[in-house]
Amino acid sequence: MTSIRQFQVTFDCAEPERLARFWCEVLGYVVSSPPQGFATWDDFNRSLPPEQRDSSFSCADPSGVGARLYFQRVPEGKVVKNRVHLDVRVGTGLVGAERLAALEAECARLVPLGAVRVQLLVADEDNESCLVMQDIEGNEFCLD
Structure with a gap:
């Protein structure tokens, strides 16, 4: 029997801390503790060479149930639609106008946090309505 494993979702991005704080607001997550041996993220960043400072950040579900989110700076920008995206479950069990x-x-x-509304996908015979959005760096996600 295969054991269940924990996982994190990793975002390639331009501004790790800014994007992490956006997702904290969206999901009710909290900023993760700084790496072991450091009292604050600022202390950790000061220990790095200048070119590596502010290159990563993370946040977590305060209940410990949801996946950890990790954000890493990459040099290239986003150029195509995400192949994987998050569904933020705000309408579970609701139908129609509700x-x-x-x-x-x-x-x-x-x-107002910087998200962009992209498209409302209205319910059909097979699926309930969802709302496609983008985060502050253009990553697609759905309100589901």
């Missing part, structure tokens, strides 16, 4: 209202309310909360 679901749409929950999606729209969450969208209204996230846009």
Whole structure:
């Protein structure tokens, strides 16, 4: 029998701390503790050569249930649609107008944080409605 493994979701990005703090707000996550041996993230960054400072950051579910999110700076920008994306579950169990209202309310909360509304996908015979969005670096995610 295969054992269950923990995992983290890693984002390649331009500004790790800024993107991590955005996702903390979206998901109710908290900034992870700095690497072992450092009291703060600033202490950790000061220990690195200048070109490596601010090159990574992470956040975690305070309950310990959800996956850790890790953000790493990369030199290239995003150029195509994500092959993997996060679904932020805000409408679970809701249908019709009630679901749409929950999606729209969450969208209204996230846009002032820098999220961008892309497209509302209205329910059909097989799927409930969802709202496609982008985070502050253009990564797609869905309000589901």
